[in-house]
Amino acid sequence: MHQTEYINSNDIKWFHACQVEDVPHNGGVCVKKGNDQIALFYFARTDKWYATQNLCPHRHQMALSRGMTGSVGEQQEPKVACPFHKKTFSLDSGKCLSGEDYHIKVYPVKVEGGKVFIGENAINENAQIDKDCLQCAS
Amino acid sequence: MKRIIVVGNGMVGYKFCEKMAAKAPKGTYHITVLGEEHRPAYDRVHLTSYINGTSAEQLTMAPVSWYEEQGIDLHLGDAGVSIDRENKILFTQSGLELPYDILVMATGSAAMVPPIHGVDKTGVFVYRTIDDLDKIMDYAKNVKKAAVLGGGLLGLEAAKAMVDIGVEKTYVIEFAPKLMPRQLDDAGGAVLRSKLTALGLRVHTRKHTYQVLGKDRITGIQFVDESELSLDMLVISTGINARDELAKAAGLATGSRGGIIVDDQMLTEDPSIYAIGECAVHGGMVYGLVAPGYDMAEVAMTHIIAHHLEGENKQRTFTGFDMSTKLKLIGVDVASFGDPFLTADKAQHVIYEDKVNGIYKRLNVSLDGKYLLGGVMVGEASQYNNLLQYYKNSMLLPEALDSLVFPEQKGDKPAGAGLAALPDGALICSCEGVTKADICQAVKDGHESVDALKKCTKAGTGCGGCVPMLKDLAAMTLKTMGKEVRKDICEHFTYSRQQLYDLIRLDKLSSFEEVLDKHGKGDGCEVCKPVVSSLLASTLNEMILRKNNDTAQDSNDRFLANIQKGGTYSVVPRIAGGEITPDKLLVIASVAKKYNLYTKITGGQRIDMFGAHLSDLPFIWKELIDAGFESGHAYGKSLRTVKSCVGSTWCRFGLHDSVSFAIQIENRYKGLRAPHKLKSAVSGCIRECAEAQSKDFGIIATEKGWNLYVCGNGGSKPQHALLLAQDLDSETCIRYIDRFLMYYIKTADPLTRTATWLNKLEGGIDYLRKVVVEDSLGKCLEWEVEMQTILSQYECEWKAAIEDPNIRKRFAHFVNAPEQKDPTIEFVPMRDQKRVLEWQ
Numbered sequence: 001m002h003q004t005e006y007i008n009s010n011d012i013k014w015f016h017a018c019q020v021e022d023v024p025h026n027g028g029v030c031v032k033k034g035n036d037q038i039a040l041f042y043f044a045r046t047d048k049w050y051a052t053q054n055l056c057p058h059r060h061q062m063a064l065s066r067g068m069t070g071s072v073g074e075q076q077e078p079k080v081a082c083p084f085h086k087k088t089f090s091l092d093s094g095k096c097l098s099g100e101d102y103h104i105k106v107y108p109v110k111v112e113g114g115k116v117f118i119g120e121n122a123i124n125e126n127a128q129i130d131k132d133c134l135q136c137a138s
Numbered sequence: 139m140k141r142i143i144v145v146g147n148g149m150v151g152y153k154f155c156e157k158m159a160a161k162a163p164k165g166t167y168h169i170t171v172l173g174e175e176h177r178p179a180y181d182r183v184h185l186t187s188y189i190n191g192t193s194a195e196q197l198t199m200a201p202v203s204w205y206e207e208q209g210i211d212l213h214l215g216d217a218g219v220s221i222d223r224e225n226k227i228l229f230t231q232s233g234l235e236l237p238y239d240i241l242v243m244a245t246g247s248a249a250m251v252p253p254i255h256g257v258d259k260t261g262v263f264v265y266r267t268i269d270d271l272d273k274i275m276d277y278a279k280n281v282k283k284a285a286v287l288g289g290g291l292l293g294l295e296a297a298k299a300m301v302d303i304g305v306e307k308t309y310v311i312e313f314a315p316k317l318m319p320r321q322l323d324d325a326g327g328a329v330l331r332s333k334l335t336a337l338g339l340r341v342h343t344r345k346h347t348y349q350v351l352g353k354d355r356i357t358g359i360q361f362v363d364e365s366e367l368s369l370d371m372l373v374i375s376t377g378i379n380a381r382d383e384l385a386k387a388a389g390l391a392t393g394s395r396g397g398i399i400v401d402d403q404m405l406t407e408d409p410s411i412y413a414i415g416e417c418a419v420h421g422g423m424v425y426g427l428v429a430p431g432y433d434m435a436e437v438a439m440t441h442i443i444a445h446h447l448e449g450e451n452k453q454r455t456f457t458g459f460d461m462s463t464k465l466k467l468i469g470v471d472v473a474s475f476g477d478p479f480l481t482a483d484k485a486q487h488v489i490y491e492d493k494v495n496g497i498y499k500r501l502n503v504s505l506d507g508k509y510l511l512g513g514v515m516v517g518e519a520s521q522y523n524n525l526l527q528y529y530k531n532s533m534l535l536p537e538a539l540d541s542l543v544f545p546e547q548k549g550d551k552p553a554g555a556g557l558a559a560l561p562d563g564a565l566i567c568s569c570e571g572v573t574k575a576d577i578c579q580a581v582k583d584g585h586e587s588v589d590a591l592k593k594c595t596k597a598g599t600g601c602g603g604c605v606p607m608l609k610d611l612a613a614m615t616l617k618t619m620g621k622e623v624r625k626d627i628c629e630h631f632t633y634s635r636q637q638l639y640d641l642i643r644l645d646k647l648s649s650f651e652e653v654l655d656k657h658g659k660g661d662g663c664e665v666c667k668p669v670v671s672s673l674l675a676s677t678l679n680e681m682i683l684r685k686n687n688d689t690a691q692d693s694n695d696r697f698l699a700n701i702q703k704g705g706t707y708s709v710v711p712r713i714a715g716g717e718i719t720p721d722k723l724l725v726i727a728s729v730a731k732k733y734n735l736y737t738k739i740t741g742g743q744r745i746d747m748f749g750a751h752l753s754d755l756p757f758i759w760k761e762l763i764d765a766g767f768e769s770g771h772a773y774g775k776s777l778r779t780v781k782s783c784v785g786s787t788w789c790r791f792g793l794h795d796s797v798s799f800a801i802q803i804e805n806r807y808k809g810l811r812a813p814h815k816l817k818s819a820v821s822g823c824i825r826e827c828a829e830a831q832s833k834d835f836g837i838i839a840t841e842k843g844w845n846l847y848v849c850g851n852g853g854s855k856p857q858h859a860l861l862l863a864q865d866l867d868s869e870t871c872i873r874y875i876d877r878f879l880m881y882y883i884k885t886a887d888p889l890t891r892t893a894t895w896l897n898k899l900e901g902g903i904d905y906l907r908k909v910v911v912e913d914s915l916g917k918c919l920e921w922e923v924e925m926q927t928i929l930s931q932y933e934c935e936w937k938a939a940i941e942d943p944n945i946r947k948r949f950a951h952f953v954n955a956p957e958q959k960d961p962t963i964e965f966v967p968m969r970d971q972k973r974v975l976e977w978q
Contacts, residue, residue, distance in 0.1 A: 018953045026651075026661070027689025027696075029953035037962075040953070045651075045661055062705050062962050066693050070663030072629070081664035083693030083701050088664065 012108060014117035017051075023116065028080065030054050030065035031118065038107060038118060039065035041091060043078060049109035050091035051118045056082040057102040064089070064104070072097060094124050140167045140239040140446050143228055145218045145384065147173025149182055150415030150431035151244030152199045157439045159208045166447040170211040170236060172218055175267060178202055183428055183600070186295050188271050189302045197268070218245075221388035223408055240410055240446055242438060243385055243398055247378035247416040247426070252287075254359075256350030257374065265296040265375045274373060278303045281370040285309035285359065287347060288376035289317040291465070296375040297339055298468045309340045309367065311359075313376075316343060321463065321474035325491070326514040329498035333470045333517060336496070342367075380417045380424050393419035402455040404438040412438045421458055428600065429568045430459035436571060460530065460568070464515075464522045470496075471519040476512025476529045477502065485511050490543045492517075499543055501525070508534055523607055531564050557607065557614055566607050569600025577608060581615040588612065625887060628665040630658045635813065635888050639673050648678055650690035668692040669888045672775055675811035676883050679931035681938045682811075683945050694773035697949065698935055699755055702748055704963050704974035707755060709735070709747040710772035711762050712808060715782045715800035715820075716743025725765040733758055736971045742779030742817065744770060749972060751959045753950050759936040768934040769809075775889075776811040777818070780804035781829065785822035785839075793839040796822035799868060803837075806872065809932045812879070813886040813895075817852075831859045834892040835875055840864065844871045848878055848906070851893035860896070860903040863911050873922060877910045880921035 017031040017040055025044035030037055037054035054062050067080040069091075078091040088097040089104050096102035105122035142158075144151050155169060173179065180197040188197060195201075205212040216232045221241065228236045249264035251257055263274050265286075278284065284305045286297045289312030300308040310317070316327030317334070331341050346362040350372065358368040380397035390406050391399045397419025404412045404420075414434040416426055425431065433456060440454040462475030478500070485502040492498075497517035504511055510528040515521075521542060528535060528542075536542070562575035572595045585594040588608050592598045598605045625634035633641065638657065647653045653670050654662055662670075667690045675682055682691055683698075694700050699707035711726070726745055730737045733754050735747040750758055759769075772778060782800035786792030800820040810816070819828035820837045829852075830836025836847040842865040850859025863874055886895040899905060908914040939945045950956035964975040 022953050024689050024948065025686050030951055032952040032955045032958065035961075037952075037960075043661060061703075062960055063701070066697070066701070068664040068667050068693065069661065069689070070630075070667065071661035072663065076660050078661065079663070086664055 013120040014110065015120060017116045017118045020111060020114050020116055026069055028065040028067065028069065030062070033118070037062055037065075039067075039080070040109065040116065040118065041065075041069050041078075041080060043069065046076075048078070049111060049116065050078060051107035051109045052080070052089065052091060052094060053105040053122075055104075056084060056087065057096075057104060058082065058087045058100070059084055094122075139165070141237060142167050142169045142240045142242065142442070143236055143238040144169060144171045144242045144244055145228070146244035146246055146381075146415070146417070147171050147175070147179045147212070147214070148244060148246040148415065149179055149199065149428055150246070150435055151242075152179035153432050154242060154244060154414060154435040154439060155205070155208070155210055156200070157435055158442075159210075161439065162443050162447055168209065168211075170238075171205065171213065172216050172230060173212065173214045174217040175269070176215045177268065178205070178212065178214065180268065182266075185265075185268070185271065186299045186302070188268060189275065189299045194268055218384045221384065221411075223388055223411070226410060238410070240412070240442060243406070243411065243413040243417055244415050244435075245381035245384060245417040247380050247424075249374060250377040250379045251374055252347070252376050254347050254349060256352070256356075259350050259352055259356045260354055261352075261356035261370060262350060262372045262374065265292065265299070265373050271299070274299070275303060277371060278305055281305055283307045283309070283369050284371040284373065285311055285367065285369050287311050287372060287374045289314070289341065289343065290320060290375070290377065291318060291463070292377070293375040294318070294334075294467045296373050297334075300373065301338070301468060305371075307340060308338075309342060309369070310334070311345050311347060311367075312341070312343045313346055314343065317341065318472065318474075321472070321478065322514055322516065323478055323500060325489075326474075326478075326498050326500065326516045329491070329496055329516045330467070330470065330472060333496045334468060337468055337470075339468070378416060378424075378426055380419065382417055385411075385413065385417075393422065393424070395419075395424075397424045400456075402437075402457065403441040404434050404456060405441070412442070414438050420456060423458065425459055425461070427459075427461060427463065429571075430456075430461075432569060432600075433459060433571055462526055462529070462568075464519055470517060471515065473515040473519040473522040474513070475522070475526050476510070478512045478514045480511055488539050488543060501539070501543065503535065503539070510535055523604065527560055527564055531561050533559070533561075557610055566611065567595075567597035567600065567604045570596040572597035574611065577611050578615045581612050582619065586612055586616060627669050627888065628663055630654070630660045630662050630666050631670075633657065635669055635673070636885050638670065639677070639884055642670075642673050643677050648674060648680065649685040649687050650674070651686065662690070664692075665888075668695070668775075671695065672811050672813065672888075675776075676928070679809065679811070679928045681933060681935055683935070683939060683948075684942075688945070688948065692775075697752065697755065698769065698773055698939060699750070700773050702974065703976075705960055706749045706751060706963060706974065708772070709750055709755070709758055709762075710740065710744055710770040711767035712770040712804070713744045714804040714808075715780055715797050717782075717797055717801060718745075722765065722767070725762065725767070729758055729761050732761075734972065736973065740772075740779075743781050744772075744779060746772070749965065749974065751951070751963070753956065753959055756940045756946050756949050760940050763934065763937050763940070769936040771809060771935075774811060775814050776809060777804070777807040777816045779817060780807075781817075781819035781833070783820075783822050783825075783827035785820075789822060791825060792822035793841060794822055794844070796820040796828065796837075796839060799837065799844075800828075802868075803872070803875070806929060807875075807879070809935070810879070810928065812883050814889050814891045816879070816892075832856065833859060835859070835878060837871060843867050846871055846874055849892040849896035849903075851891055853891075855893070857893040857897075862903070862907055874910055876922050876925040877913075877918050878906075880925050881906075881909060881917075 023029050023042045028039050028041040031040050039052050039054040041050045054065050056063050061084050063083050067082050069080050071078050079088045081088045094104040094106040106124050107122050108119035110117045179199045216230050218228050219231050220229045226238050249266045284300050286293050289310050297308055297310050317330050348360050348362045350356050351358040358366050360366045382392045382396055382398050385398040386392050398413040400413050400418045400420055404414050406413055415431040437454045437456045440452050444451045464473035480502040488501040490499040499515045501513040502511045509532055560574050564574045566574050576595055580591055580594045585591050591608050598608050626632050641657055650670050671690045688696050702708055730747050736749050738746050740746045780800040780803050782797045785796030786794055817833045818835050819830040819833045821828040821830045822839050830838050831847050832850045832852045836859050838845045844866045845864045846862045847859035848862045851857045951960045952958055965972040
């Protein structure tokens, strides 16, 4: 949904992440952007792209791109599960869906001519990584 | 609008408020609560858990906000000082004058301090409130020797607390000749004593304490017999005194040994004043347990609604309460129910004593042998719930009583047997007064899980002892409703694992996407993806990363390695049976050095190399494979390792060549994916050096062949494997393993190890033996063929991965900079190797 919203927007600065075929179906890859790491996901069934920060806020691991993707609920909200402790995050809102107060940054994505572009700035720029929140996992 | 004042905010006072909020007609009353402590009511039953880190918040019955939501005025840190009964006004410590229509005394009790000289010295404590515990924990830090005065229920709880705090020597001093004199007979008390002594407690009975020694601070205690015990600390827990001083001052009648006298409606002699909980005395008894207190709260509430609030005119009476109790004291099960002391002229005794394991049981059976009148259990009390039902409901006893005395055997009978025989009125949760009928009705109304039942009926929310019965009752009720207990994998697949297995085979499906298209909905998730992937592997055994199945694998399977802290991976090549040549050891050494890996021997006789970057994995494996290694599947829910002892080739005791057999078995089942990981071992003789009886399937050599054990487990819930068949030749042994594994793979729930699978299998090991050995289902030939097909598909996943450029390119951290490693990974040196930086 958000990708159509932003595709024609001129306010967003896009950067070229990779080629469409570099990303596995229904899974993710990690994109290097300067010193940042962004997780990029492709949902083949709905032909939708999502991008988030690669850092899982729970144990601060660069791991979300290696997580399993999926959906939850009637609305089929897209999500990813961190491979470390299976905390799940909405790819739409960045909200943690495992009942904890974490947020991850979500970036806009667009595809043009077989190239995947990611927006420079997160959609939910205010999402903070809560560095003090260090509850033990499971 | 009636003004109700509840004096006291303990468990019972809170329960009264909760019941009023739930049942009394809204707008007809207003409640004000006075609580003497500065925190709202908390769970005193589990007070000792506070020592082990349960927070005061976790113990709280309901937060302050709950009282606000219910419109209840809560005054903490305030207590009643006098009552003007004529004008119905309560005066409080802080100077409040509160007019009331109804006064509910729930003032509870205080620790009873016996008349001993010098109890005011520093280092002497009582054990009653969280504040007491804070003081005790603070003081105990520098204490080496502490004693608890009182060997009753509370005293032993306090002693456990001292042990948990870490006091070096803890003594229990009891005036009576035995521990728990109110619950246990002499023999039971003696068994409990020997068990507690073995656990390090020092128990002194028949000791009458005379005075506390020391100047200002305790240095010991002296007994009436003039003997002395040097101590740094004393905790007094000799019983309780009802807090009746406010009622007494108001002229209300109290019992000769304390307590406000109440009738069957919990009314005092003043028709506007009730008393509930430990401050009340009913029929000459003060009840020091929470369950009767809750019952009193219910009775008082019913009476108030009927007589003051024009609500439903219901009647309930308090007619005394069963003081049966079961608890775990420092790891020792103790239970007492009914009348445990009935003498031989009033009851027949069934006594079971096992001095080796410290178990004592006594049942008091009516003289005609028909009914259970009471009993005692020490050391083992798994039958308590069952026996309590026989006692409470006056159910006819079975002719053979041994089944009631001996511990329940696993697999003996299907879960819940006996529950069906209970009358509807049988009390299942005595804390909350919930009957079998209440629970069954709740299940029928759609509250099918234990959590839902807890929310709906409140059963199981007190001491929690009835939770296993709730589970069984739910299963039983659902079954009688003709409803199967649903085992859907997740929201995307309304099938159980077993059903989906059959569908996948029937439709010959080979990828997650196909299975989702045909039988599921949505995009799948982290629950169903690994399940379906495992099923596909168990049916076809195709290389798991092909056909776009890579992203449907659990993360470890997707990268054919175990993810570790920091995001690096570990590498475990297969070392079948734990046998390895010096040359291969050299290869592991050189690879580990080249890629800077931390090495460690695993519990399964293999070598694990940690700290590999994702992009290094294909290079590492290329070198290992070139040297003759293959994947060890340490990352998969599949066969891990077949451990072996050195066997008859070297060992002077060995009966057969356990190493060769272990290698044969490991190579046979390598790569076989199952609902959970599989571990195995082969021992060359009964000394069992390979620990085969802790494995999913284990083999031990006998004079005549091999004994096959199945469904053992180490890990968090250790369980010994059970003998499936004995004295087998190698070929038969393998055939039985084939059948056993296929049956398990086909029927187990996701992520269920063989031990848990067997525990849930109706009929247990006997049934399993019929299926596997006697072929009672007539499926064995089919399974053997299927197994052969799966095994013949084996290929080393890592070899396949590095030879396929499309798969190989996935092993990069950055899609747009595949040559770069994750710069955030940091290592620090440790014992001549490295470790990953601790996560934050």
